[in-house]
Amino acid sequence: MMKNNETIYLKNRPKIIGSYSIVGPKEGKGNFGEYFDYVMKDDCFNEETYEKAERKMIETAIVGAIDKSRINPKDINMLIAGDLLNQIISSSYAARVFDFPYLGVYGACSTMAESMAVGAVMVDGQYFKNVVCCTASHFSTAERQYRFPLELGNQRPPAAQWTVTGAGSCVLSLSGEGPEISMVTFGKVIDYDIKDVNNMGAAMAPAAMDTMLNHFKNTKTSPDDYDLIVTGDLGKLGSEILIDLMEDKGIKLGINYGDCGQMYFTRSQNMMCGGSGCGCSATVFNSFIMKKLNEKKYKKVLFMPTGALLSTTATQQGDSIPGVCHAIVIESVKS
Amino acid sequence: MNREQRNLAYNKYVSAKIPKTKAWPSLFNSFWVGGLICCIGQGINDLILLFFPSISEQSAWAYTLVVLIFLASFLTGLGVYDKIGKFAGGGSIVPITGFSNSISSPAVEFKNEGIIYGMCVKMFTIAGPVIVAGIVSSVIVGFIYWIFLI
Incomplete structure (x- = not known):
């Protein structure tokens, strides 16, 4: 290690x-x-x-x-x-x-x-x-x-x-067959002083940015090295913010970037900014992404769910919402 | 850029980017649903006076409120009122039916935590401020009334 x-x-x-x-x-x-x-x-x-x-x-x-x-x-x-x-x-x-x-x-x-x-x-x-x-x-x-x-x-x-x-x-x-986890980047708790509990995407996007920047820097990779970069539940607004934040730092997230929350529901379901919650990234990863990895449609996936570490007590006392994001790289096995 | 400046800039950026509620369509829906609820109330009042002519007008108002509160609680229990509220917003919150919904919905939600500690305690989590405001303002009005009597 x-x-x-x-x-x-x-x-x-x-x-x-x-x-x-x-x-x-x-x-x-x-x-x-x-x-x-x-x-x-x-x-x-x-x-x-x-x-x-x-x-x-x-x-x-x-x-x-x-x-x-x-x-x-x-x-x-x-x-x-x-x-x-x-x-x-x-x-x-x-x-x-x-x-x-x-x-x-x-x-x-x-x-x-x-x-x-x-x-x-x-x-x-x-x-x-x-x-x-x-x-x-x-x-x-x-x-x-x-x-x-x-x-x-x-x-x-x-x-x-x-x-x-x-x-x-x-x-x-370690035994058996399946996609392999090759790298893990642990995230720091990042707080940009967002206080709106109805806008979790904006609270979590800076954490995603921080982890993403650290990950790319430490591994010397760029977004193009991955078939899919997927965040957890930033939602429609949050993922747009993340793209903007990354662009400010000089990294362009392209067509291979997506957000589980944003993609989760159809337009007609009218879910505002999309899905959230830990089930959001968990179910998408363990169904869709795993299937594509097993089929070798995706070779290298950067999976980075974000979390808003708030509690009702803290927000009612006027505290802001800190965010955290961990990144995992999963690679399908070469055959 | 230090931390405070960074946070301020970010908050400014987010508030510019955040999607806004469309004011006019939601105001329109609030207006006609709220008006409809009031018309239903008036209709109930008229019916009570029509069928029971011996009742005084003031007791008819009280019965009307009872019927409206019952209807809203009933619809809450059936899971319909939250759909009305989602559509109408303030139009279904401001009339007394909204007050009824704000008490009956926590009662439904917390029923499974026991009658006393679940239902009875949590019943007023949303309606509580309204009741407090009502009591406080009536105390103040009473006080002013008392001063003028002297």
Whole structure:
């Protein structure tokens, strides 16, 4: 393992040997609908509360990923998971079903990259053989925690984003077959003093810029070296801001740049600035991007979900919204 | 450029870039939906007076409010009122039906956290400020009234 400031080169190149995604009905009708492994018929998933539904989604995603990786559940050494709820209850409560050691991580909407980065480093160091990473978010639970009750008749501002109901999970291992994680760049917490909770894209874009600049500098690569550069949930507004910010720094993001949140829903679904939440990047990565990597349509992908590390308490006390972004490079195996 | 200047410049840039709410279409929708709710209220009032001529006009107003509050809560429970609100904005928030919705929607949401600590406590999370403002202003008005009586 070589280290260059924020960037780590993974010498043993952990492989993603299985991935699974599960989404809600609205997300299933979105642009990535046909790629998801399972689309729920309703948001409740046959549970009493939305929180329990989110928990069940995580359990389903973990079981699905292990199933698709074709390894014995007994060989899983570690589960790394996170979600948006206070005290990450969905992940921790889901983890009690499984017989693995568990690490709970929180990086807001960047949790998928955070869990994968930590998992990849563990696997690369050969401390653990097989690690499962999982992330989920649910529109109804996030809305209740961060905003207003669901049935309240209020209007959403045009910069608002829709928290994706979905869970994504993947299995990292040194043996087996699948796309390889070659580099990881850990992000710093960046705060440009944005206070508008309805404009998360603008709050997170500077963090994405910082991580992206560090990544390109440390690895001596440019946007053209990647088949796809994808951010998590900056949304329509946030990704436009990121393109502007990068242009100011002299790097042009071209046609190979995209944002999961912006691409998630169709225009007719009228989702303002797009999708958000940790399920957004997790489900897109574990369905669409993984499929394209396995088919070798994409050879090198820079996956960098962003997270807005806010809490309602902090914003109500007048604090701004800090952002964080972790970058992972995934390469399809040469054949 | 130091940190404060950078943040200021960025905030300025973002506020120029952020999409604005289209004022006129949303004002128009608020206006006619709000007006419609008021007309429905007046209609209910007239019907009450028509069917129960013995009721005084003031009690008829009270019954009208009860009916409107019930209707809004009922529609909230059915999951319709948030759709009206999404369309009409202020038009469905300002009439008493909006107040009813702001109390019944947290009640629906937090029901699963128990009757007392969930529903009863959370019921006023949104309507609370309105009630506080009402009480405070009536205290002030009462005080002014008392001064003039002296």
